[in-house]
Amino acid sequence: HAKAAGRGRFAIFGRHMDEVLQARREMERDLRAAVENRKEIETVYQPVYDAGTGQLSGVEALARWRHPQKGVIGPDVFIPLAEELGLIQPLGQIVLHNACETVARYDGLKLAINASLLELHAASYPIHILSTLAQFQINPQRLEIEITESQQLDGSRISERTIGVLRQAGVRFAIDDFGAGYSSFGRLQDLHVDRIKIDKSFIDALGQTGSGAVIEAMISMAHAKGLQTTAEGVETEEQSRLLRLAGCDQLQGYLLSRPLAGEALHRLLAGGPVVAVA
Ligand code: C2E
Ligand code: MG
Numbered sequence: 114h115a116k117a118a119g120r121g122r123f124a125i126f127g128r129h130m131d132e133v134l135q136a137r138r139e140m141e142r143d144l145r146a147a148v149e150n151r152k153e154i155e156t157v158y159q160p161v162y163d164a165g166t167g168q169l170s171g172v173e174a175l176a177r178w179r180h181p182q183k184g185v186i187g188p189d190v191f192i193p194l195a196e197e198l199g200l201i202q203p204l205g206q207i208v209l210h211n212a213c214e215t216v217a218r219y220d221g222l223k224l225a226i227n228a229s230l231l232e233l234h235a236a237s238y239p240i241h242i243l244s245t246l247a248q249f250q251i252n253p254q255r256l257e258i259e260i261t262e263s264q265q266l267d268g269s270r271i272s273e274r275t276i277g278v279l280r281q282a283g284v285r286f287a288i289d290d291f292g293a294g295y296s297s298f299g300r301l302q303d304l305h306v307d308r309i310k311i312d313k314s315f316i317d318a319l320g321q322t323g324s325g326a327v328i329e330a331m332i333s334m335a336h337a338k339g340l341q342t343t344a345e346g347v348e349t350e351e352q353s354r355l356l357r358l359a360g361c362d363q364l365q366g367y368l369l370s371r372p373l374a375g376e377a378l379h380r381l382l383a384g385g386p387v388v389a390v391a
């Protein structure tokens with residue numbers, strides 16, 4: 114009896130595994146197709162505001178995948194998959210292309226894009242970035258690249274060289290999700306960057322005992338190293354107030370604006386009513 118039940122369980126588990134693998138294969142196939150046809154990869158823009166003046170200083174481009182059957186899929190799902198499948202380079206190029214096309218008409222508006230440390234390892238990365246900027250006549254000084262250290266990578270020399278080439282051209286760099294994962298002040302010695310984006314988890318904790326002191330220390334240390342600071346995921350007036358008190362340079366979050374579709378961004382910059390999408 115026990116044996117039969119065991120076999121039954123195993124069969125069910127086996128069928129479940131088949132379904133999981135099947136779904137995964139479909140997702141992979143669909144993502145390859147999406148990157149190939151380019152149309153399903155969309156870009157949304159979250160405004161970034163100067164903490165002192167409250168002025169819009171730029172936008173961060175964020176990728177979305179509009180799957181024909183499944184609807185909009187977020188980057189937390191498909192970016193890791195794209196990295197695994199070797200699709201992260203072409204995907205990054207689509208997002209950069211979309212974003213340049215959108216911001217080109219606004220002189221001086223800063224643009225931030227996201228890149229994993231993995232993307233920076235490609236020798237062709239600087240050329241792709243600089244040629245796309247040139248194509249849309251965007252000054253490299255308007256671009257900032259936000260690096261996420263999703264994994265501990267060695268061979269950081271390669272990305273150092275990549276960063277060096279782009280910095281030479283005027284492109285700036287930020288460490289994204291600073292304080293979470295593998296990023297730390299220790300890593301700042303290795304990667305030459307201009308800004309830290311303080312991880313949302315620290316902003317969430319603001320207002321609780323002691324956490325204000327942690328953020329203040331982070332900001333002071335960053336400033337002492339000549340780095341700018343941006344707080345991400347600002348959702349409340351209280352967080353905004355405390356961050357400005359702590360000397361944070363820029364604020365970003367749902368309190369100020371959700372990510373906007375290109376059309377909504379154009380309306381925002383034209384001073385019209387804006388409806389957020391994401
Ligand atoms: P990130 O660069 O740290 O972006 C911030 C994420 O937090 C975005 O999620 C944004 O929509 C969300 N967010 C912003 N303000 C708030 C807020 O006030 N509250 C809450 N709850 N969330 C907020 P999203 O768009 O899902 O992106 C997730 C991550 O995916 C990004 O984190 C970034 O690391 C990565 N990513 C997005 N686009 C790209 C891309 O084109 N290339 C690469 N390599 N990674 C990307
Ligand atoms: Mg980012």
Ligand code: MG
Pocket residue numbers: 289290310312313345
């Ligand atoms: Mg972040």
Ligand code: MG
Pocket residue numbers: 289290
């Ligand atoms: Mg993030």
